[in-house]
Amino acid sequence: MSDTWAGTLQVAALILLLAVSYRPLGDYMAHLLTAKKHLRAEKALYRTMGVDPEADQTWGVYLRSVFAISAVGVLLLYLILRVQHHLMMALGMPKMQADLAYNTAASFVTNTDWQNYYGENTLGYLAQMIGLTVQNFVSAAVGIAVAVTLIRGFTRNRTDRLGNFWVDLTRILVRLMLPFSVVFALVLIASGVPQSLGEHLTVVHTVNGDQNLYTAATGSQEAVKLLGTNGGGIFDANSAHPFENPNGFTNLIEIYLLLVIAFSLPRTFGKMVGSHKQGYTILAVMATIWLGSLAFSTYFELHRHGVDLATGHAALEGKEVRLGLPASTLFMTSTTLTSTGAVNSMHDSYSPFGGGAGMVNMMLGEIAPGGTGSGLYGMLVLAVITVFVAGLMVGRTPEYLGKKIRPAEMKYAALYILTTPAIVLTFAGIAMALPGETARMTNSGPHGFSEVLYAFTSMGNNNGSAFAGLGGNTTWWNTAGALAMLFGRFLPMIWVLALAGSLARQQPVPESEGTLKTASPLFAGMLLGTVLLVVGLTYFPALSLGPLAEGLHR
Amino acid sequence: MKLGAALRRHTAAIRAMAVFTVILGIAYPLLITGIAQLAFQGKADGSLIRDGSGRIVASSLLCQQYVDSNGDALPQYFQARPSNASDSSNAEDHGCNYTLSGGGNRGTGDPALKQTIRDRIAAYAKAYHVEAAQVPEDAVTASGSGEDPGISVRNAELQAPVVAAARGIDPALVREAVKDNTDGRSLGFLGEEYVNVVTLNLALDKTYPVSR
Numbered sequence: 032m033s034d035t036w037a038g039t040l041q042v043a044a045l046i047l048l049l050a051v052s053y054r055p056l057g058d059y060m061a062h063l064l065t066a067k068k069h070l071r072a073e074k075a076l077y078r079t080m081g082v083d084p085e086a087d088q089t090w091g092v093y094l095r096s097v098f099a100i101s102a103v104g105v106l107l108l109y110l111i112l113r114v115q116h117h118l119m120m121a122l123g124m125p126k127m128q129a130d131l132a133y134n135t136a137a138s139f140v141t142n143t144d145w146q147n148y149y150g151e152n153t154l155g156y157l158a159q160m161i162g163l164t165v166q167n168f169v170s171a172a173v174g175i176a177v178a179v180t181l182i183r184g185f186t187r188n189r190t191d192r193l194g195n196f197w198v199d200l201t202r203i204l205v206r207l208m209l210p211f212s213v214v215f216a217l218v219l220i221a222s223g224v225p226q227s228l229g230e231h232l233t234v235v236h237t238v239n240g241d242q243n244l245y246t247a248a249t250g251s252q253e254a255v256k257l258l259g260t261n262g263g264g265i266f267d268a269n270s271a272h273p274f275e276n277p278n279g280f281t282n283l284i285e286i287y288l289l290l291v292i293a294f295s296l297p298r299t300f301g302k303m304v305g306s307h308k309q310g311y312t313i314l315a316v317m318a319t320i321w322l323g324s325l326a327f328s329t330y331f332e333l334h335r336h337g338v339d340l341a342t343g344h345a346a347l348e349g350k351e352v353r354l355g356l357p358a359s360t361l362f363m364t365s366t367t368l369t370s371t372g373a374v375n376s377m378h379d380s381y382s383p384f385g386g387g388a389g390m391v392n393m394m395l396g397e398i399a400p401g402g403t404g405s406g407l408y409g410m411l412v413l414a415v416i417t418v419f420v421a422g423l424m425v426g427r428t429p430e431y432l433g434k435k436i437r438p439a440e441m442k443y444a445a446l447y448i449l450t451t452p453a454i455v456l457t458f459a460g461i462a463m464a465l466p467g468e469t470a471r472m473t474n475s476g477p478h479g480f481s482e483v484l485y486a487f488t489s490m491g492n493n494n495g496s497a498f499a500g501l502g503g504n505t506t507w508w509n510t511a512g513a514l515a516m517l518f519g520r521f522l523p524m525i526w527v528l529a530l531a532g533s534l535a536r537q538q539p540v541p542e543s544e545g546t547l548k549t550a551s552p553l554f555a556g557m558l559l560g561t562v563l564l565v566v567g568l569t570y571f572p573a574l575s576l577g578p579l580a581e582g583l584h585r
Numbered sequence: 586m587k588l589g590a591a592l593r594r595h596t597a598a599i600r601a602m603a604v605f606t607v608i609l610g611i612a613y614p615l616l617i618t619g620i621a622q623l624a625f626q627g628k629a630d631g632s633l634i635r636d637g638s639g640r641i642v643a644s645s646l647l648c649q650q651y652v653d654s655n656g657d658a659l660p661q662y663f664q665a666r667p668s669n670a671s672d673s674s675n676a677e678d679h680g681c682n683y684t685l686s687g688g689g690n691r692g693t694g695d696p697a698l699k700q701t702i703r704d705r706i707a708a709y710a711k712a713y714h715v716e717a718a719q720v721p722e723d724a725v726t727a728s729g730s731g732e733d734p735g736i737s738v739r740n741a742e743l744q745a746p747v748v749a750a751a752r753g754i755d756p757a758l759v760r761e762a763v764k765d766n767t768d769g770r771s772l773g774f775l776g777e778e779y780v781n782v783v784t785l786n787l788a789l790d791k792t793y794p795v796s797r
Contacts, residue, residue: 032774040774080600081593095591099598107602152684161610168609169602197597204605209613216617217624223646225631226614226621232631234683235640236649242683244644246631248614250621268670268686271729273646274631278768279776337694345702348726349688352666352735353768355777359729377688377729380698478692500690581694 038357041283042325045361048287049294056291057298057310063206064179064199065303076201087192090532093180094525096196097173101140101521104166108136111162112154121155122230122245130509137513139166141520142174142402144256144263144372144495145512147504151245151266156228163263164252168212171259171292172203174370174404177524178296181408182303184531185432188539193531207292208259215288216254222284223277226250249274257288260402262372262495270362270375271351282358282375289371293400294318296407304432308550313410315555320399320562324392325364331385332360337582349377360385367392370402372495379474379482379498386498387578390485393492394570395562396451402493408527410558414549415444415530417561421547430546433539443530450522452569455491458515459484459573468507473500477584481577486512491519634787643783648681648734651786658712661751661795663736663744663763665782666723667705670731681732688729702726713743735779738767752793762788 032040069077069084077084088096111118112132116125127135131147138145139162150159176199183193220226227246234242249265253275256263266272276282294317301310331337333356335346350359359376366373367389378386392399398409419436422429429436436444462468462483472479482498489496490512497503503512548554621629634643643649651662656679658664668680669689691698705725710717721740741763749756766785769778 032770037770037774037777044774076604079604080597082597082601092590092594096594096598099594100601103595103598103602107606149685149687151686160614161606164614165602165606165610169605197601200601204609209609212613213617217620220617220621220629221625223628223632226618226629227631228618229630232633232641234633234644235636235642240677244631244633244641244683248618250629251614251617266686266730268688268730268732271688272686273730273732273734277632277646278771279774280771283771283775345693345698345722345726347722347728348693348698348702349690349729350726351728351730351733352723352737352779353733353776358776375729377690379690380688380693380729382693386692473690474692474695478694481692498690499687500692581692 034357038329041358042361045283045286045290049290052291053295053298053314056295058302060175060207060295060299061302063202064299069198070205073201073205076205077197080197082197084195084198086195088195089191090180090193090528093193093196094528097177097524098521100169100173100200104140104169105136108139108162108166109133111158112136115155115158118155118157120157120228120230124153124155127153130506131504134509134513137516138495139163139261139263140170141493141516142170142259142261142370142405143490143493143516143520144261145490145497145516146263146267146495147509147512149267150264156247159252159265160248164248164255167252167255167259167261167263168204168208169200171255171261171403172200172208174402175203175292175296176200176404177527178404178407179299181411181527181531182300184534185304185434187535188537190535191532193528193535208255211258212251212254215258215284216250218284219253219281220250222281224250224253224281225274246274253285254288257285257371257373258292260289260293260369260371262366264373270373271377273353276354276375278353279358282354282362285373285375286362286365289369289373290365290400292403293369293406296400296404300407300411306550309432312550312555312558313407313414315552316558316562317398317400317406317410319555319559320395321364321368324368324388324399325361328364328381328385328388329357329360331382331388332356335382336385337383346382349380351376363389364392366496367494368395368397368399368401370397370405370493370495372489374496377499378485378496379500383478383578383582387481387574387582389496390481390488390578391566391570391574393488393494394455395566396448397492397494398562405493412444412447412527412530413562413565414558415440416448416565417554417558418547418549419444420561421557425545427545430540431549433542434534434537435540439533440530443526443533447523447526447530448565450526451491451519454515454518455487456573458491458511459487462487462511465507468505471502471505471508473502477577477581481581484573484577487515490515493520634784643787645781645784646734647683647732647783649783650679650681652679660712660747662786662789663741663748663780663782664724666733666736667725667727668731668733669727683732686730686732688731689727713747715743719743734781734783735768736782738778738780741780741785748789752789752795754793758793759789762792
């Protein structure tokens, strides 16, 4: 089979898998988030937690519950990393240094999974399990819970009650994340991913010296790492490592896992607001951006753009032979358009425009399809902005799904889209002004600047992938990075939940002649335009100093 | 009242995190480990390869370097791709270090990377008697993981005559071994076809041993 055919079939197979999952998974998520009945296991969990599952929370209480579980998560993970040398299966690894443990705790709780350490020579098996695997589950569930609350803002009327965080969290974990992770962990292990807690297996090399082998509970973490758009690998090389991603089949499964929840949530949204067409409109915008970005990066990688031809081709630098160029680019596009940040190839060594596209993908706010939950709420906020802009053009009060977009709603939407760029550009600017910190770059010139810009774009948007030449394990990078991740995760959540609260209090307005049809190709086009314009204008100056300068120069 | 509510919320959060740590951090990985060890033990243990006496000599998923202590290629072995998974402070570590996975992370326009690739092209062309323009891309670029056990089929074909000569055997036999250790695309279309250097070299050592 020719390379072109294989590459095309690979994308087609992925789209087929996602398309087949869209309706059943989207409907299932809508069901589990709206069902009246609790499972017996869930009732037991509510009793253990000491919460009343029938209590309906205001947006403020919901938000404070999100903060409470996240604060406890950061503290617990920090503690585990600091005492891991006392835990079982520590493999003789010492405790993690304080600033690195803080960075790592913030990173996994915020669904970022930025890693300033080598997993395989820093963490024991039990710390990986009870620390990182747990946060992989919980942070993903928190994202979905917040997205569902925003949907409830549209579906509920004249109320200040938006649901119960503990119920949402528990159901997403028990009915969605855990069963899916069990199934796909076994699929991955059956395809070659290790899952063994045996300590210190020694490999006797036929030629060179002996080496110790690190296996860990890789399969069980790998499944949830991708399903929850986390991206925190057991190994430093992440999904490029043959243990995390042994072959072309596991590679496709991993890309499917990191996309499937986010791409199915528009169905959940459509079902809950009572119009599947609304869901398809959102899906269409997500799919268009994903496909467009994939085509763009694939073109520049396959044509080895910007690669010095006198030295021969270098497009395989940082990529795996068993996966190849098309599968690497497919993974790169998907991981940066979601909040995953897992990598199966080193983004730093992509062609200037190919890798630059990865940066732009994150700058779009990770909405195509985005992280579990965070992608949908990001896209819905942009839809709110789109109806507002459209309303201004025709001089009517903008409405979305029967709710008026008034100054209060616009205030929260505007804060949402301004927060992340402010974090990214401020921190990147500070870093560039500190000579000691920029010295951590591996590359020089525009590509060196790209490393710094990519780092804060990734952390501010809770992605977690890196132009990994940047040696980020210093006190300044650990601290600044942790702050960027925490602000980038929780400030937008405040605006989203406040927006949900404001929408739910409204009396719905009946649809009239003048109402903009938000389930239409026209609206999808306007939403797409808003996404690109909002981002283009915000980040263009910074991009022109990094990947644009680098790509146009050659 | 307000303080009481906040206290209750944080108590709930602590209890929730405790119970989910037990379920998701202990029960779930242990359940998967149990099933994996029963149903797929070979893969779950890391696709290990043992020699006749039961010693683990490789994982078929992780590359090994076939070089002498100076880092020069041993001609009787097929050479893996360049690897950045090495301890830079150890002069005898030439890559494929299992505890230091990762790539070089240099941009494709980086002067140091360009020079490295130029040097590798020259070395490969000399060692395998080919024109510089014919040197395969995978042979002169480092993998992302530093643990890639694969090389391209063309790379293996170009290395085969030299390996055969070093072992004093018919090149056709070596080509046969290359074929036996070639993995096609998964399901015929996923990923790329590649030759597994680790299993290939082990097979050669077993069938056509050389004295070192």
